[in-house]
Amino acid sequence: MAEFTLPANSILTKGKKTAAPAGAKNIKNFIIYRYDPDSGKNPRTDTFEVDMDNCGPMVLDALIKIKGEMDSSLAMRRSCREGICGSCSMNIDGRNGLACTTAISDIEGDVTVYPLPHQPVVKDLVSDLTNFYAQYASVKPWMQTDAPVSPDRERLQSKEDREKLDGLYECILCACCSTACPSYWWNSDRYLGPAALLNSYRWINDSRDEATGERLDELDDPFKLYRCHTIMSCTDVCPKGLNPAKSIAKIKQLLIERKM
């Protein structure tokens, strides 16, 4: 039952330190997780002294500066730099978030940057989200209908019903919530996690969708849904300010409602 030895390559070592250019006055240390599974070596943390007088305000600005000017071998994902693509999700200062919307000034002392917790690491800050995306696909995140609608008509939705999707449709699938969830850490092979469940509820709650019952059927499972114990880490870390815990509670409520 219990494993008393750590798997190979799991002990973190101290890596190199890269100093700021001479004359830099306003220095902030960035302690960054580095791991290359192909090298066969243990992961390490490298320290980079960043000249803050010559750097943008966000953590992503510093990471791009480090990659561009100090160590080009640093691997990370980033794209939009404005919190809409969800690529630069990582663990910053012990908390999951988007590097592009996390201000360096909000972090006291050294800035630690790790990949998302409890996911396989592809390299450095890039984690393998294959299972996360497959779980998202498994909730069939698209509209399912049986009733035919004339091809020249839209499927109508009232303004009030459309408003019910606010707080749900904004999810950018950055995986901050699911990888912050202890229940997802222990059982991510079977527990769908907050992101997939929020997206499932987005369609359960859509007045135009006609597969509500089938969607609920597919979630009535001790692992897929009920591993959620309302820990609320998902809601706490969501960089978009969404509330996956509430969506999961609503799904549980509907599963009871249809019994009565």
Add this chain to the structure above:
Amino acid sequence: MKDLRSPLAKAKGLGASGDASHHFWVQRVSALAMIGLVIWICFSIAFLPEANYATVVAWLQSPLNGIITLLFVILSFYHAQLGLQVIIEDYVSSHSKRLFGILFIKFLSYFMMAAGVYAVIKITLGGH
């Protein structure tokens, strides 16, 4: 052997069991009942005039006290069984060990339940 199933096939797994909402519901209902029962049992024992054997037996022999104590014994072990099952599902990842743990918890809780019911009946029906 390399697992060549697609990530989607793995995520879907064996599908939904279809009865998990029952476990969730009865856990909540039994918790709700336990609120009243625990308050009742704590106050009843605290307000006993004396804490000796004869007083407790006399208290338990009142029909209402006997019935509520039976409910408390049955529901507390039932609720414990449901909760412990959740903990085992959370932390025991090996399928065979998980099954063994859940069966052990279930058998133990039903045994304790039966022992408690037997004890209450024995006292209330006068054999002491």
